[in-house]
Amino acid sequence: MAKRKGSKNRSLKRFLAVILLFITVISGVLIYRSVNTRAAVGAQRAQDGANNASQEEGEQEQEQEEWLLQLVNKQNPIHGDNDIELTELSNGERVDSRIYPQLQKMFDDMRADGVYPIVASGYRTQKEQQQIYDKKMAEYTKKGYSKEKAKKETEKWVAVPGTSEHQLGLGVDINADGVHSYGYEVYNWLAENAHLYGFIHRYPEDKVKITGISNEPWHYRYVGVKAAGEIYKQGVCLEEYLESKGLN
Ligand SMILES: [Zn+2]
The missing domain is CATH 1.20.5 (Single alpha-helices involved in coiled-coils or other helix-helix interfaces)
Known part of the structure; x- marks a missing residue:
C-alpha cells in the first residue's frame, strides 16, 4: 500500500x-x-x-521656389504684366492662384476667431497701378503741393508702377469687412498669425528706411510658410531676409 x-x-x-x-x-x-x-x-x-x-x-524645399521670394521694390522693378494664373475672389479681386488655398484657409480661421476680413485689393495690372498712382498724385496736387512734393507723398503710400507687389499677385491688402469687424481687429489678428499661413507684414513701421514704404498694417505678402516663419521670428523685412540668405 x-x-x-x-x-x-x-x-x-x-x-x-x-x-x-x-x-x-x-x-x-x-x-x-x-x-x-x-x-x-x-x-x-x-x-x-x-x-x-x-x-x-x-514641402519646405518646394517653398524655396523662386516665385515665392521674388523681390519687387523701387530697386527691383518688374517690366510689364507677369503671365500668371489668377483666381477671382467673390468680390471681384484677384490673386495668384498658387496663394489662393492658403489665403482661403487663413480667412476661414480668422472668421472662426470672430474676425471678418476682406481682400480690399489683390492683383493689379501695370495700368491699374498707374491709375492708382495718378489718382493719389492728383489728390496731393489738389491740396496745393508742388509736383515734387506730391510725388514724394504719393510714393510713401503708392508704389511706382512696376514696383508694386500687387502686380505679382502675391501682395494683398486685407481690411475689415466694415460690418462685423474693425480694421485694427483684422490687423492685430494678421500681425500675430499671418506667418503661420505663409504671409508677412511687408512694410513694418521699423523698416520704412529699407522698404521706402510707410507702415501698412493691411498689406501682406505671400512668401510661403517656411520663409514667413523665419522672417517673423527674426523680425526682419523681406529685403533683409533675402540679403541674409544671399538671395539679393
Ligand atoms: Zn498693398
Missing part, C-alpha cells in the same frame, strides 16, 4: 511539474510576443515620423 501511495504521489508531482512547465512556456511566449509587438509599434511610429519629416522637408 505504502509503495502504491508513493507512486501515486510521484505521478501527481510529475503531473504538476508538467502543468507548471506548460504555464511557464505559454507565459514566456506571450510576454515575448507582447514585447515584440510593442517594439514593432514603436518602430512603425519612428518610421512614420521619419516619413513625415522627409515629406515636410520636401
Whole structure:
C-alpha cells in the first residue's frame, strides 16, 4: 500500500511539474510576443515620423521656389504684366492662384476667431497701378503741393508702377469687412498669425528706411510658410531676409 501511495504521489508531482512547465512556456511566449509587438509599434511610429519629416522637408524645399521670394521694390522693378494664373475672389479681386488655398484657409480661421476680413485689393495690372498712382498724385496736387512734393507723398503710400507687389499677385491688402469687424481687429489678428499661413507684414513701421514704404498694417505678402516663419521670428523685412540668405 505504502509503495502504491508513493507512486501515486510521484505521478501527481510529475503531473504538476508538467502543468507548471506548460504555464511557464505559454507565459514566456506571450510576454515575448507582447514585447515584440510593442517594439514593432514603436518602430512603425519612428518610421512614420521619419516619413513625415522627409515629406515636410520636401514641402519646405518646394517653398524655396523662386516665385515665392521674388523681390519687387523701387530697386527691383518688374517690366510689364507677369503671365500668371489668377483666381477671382467673390468680390471681384484677384490673386495668384498658387496663394489662393492658403489665403482661403487663413480667412476661414480668422472668421472662426470672430474676425471678418476682406481682400480690399489683390492683383493689379501695370495700368491699374498707374491709375492708382495718378489718382493719389492728383489728390496731393489738389491740396496745393508742388509736383515734387506730391510725388514724394504719393510714393510713401503708392508704389511706382512696376514696383508694386500687387502686380505679382502675391501682395494683398486685407481690411475689415466694415460690418462685423474693425480694421485694427483684422490687423492685430494678421500681425500675430499671418506667418503661420505663409504671409508677412511687408512694410513694418521699423523698416520704412529699407522698404521706402510707410507702415501698412493691411498689406501682406505671400512668401510661403517656411520663409514667413523665419522672417517673423527674426523680425526682419523681406529685403533683409533675402540679403541674409544671399538671395539679393
Ligand atoms: Zn498693398
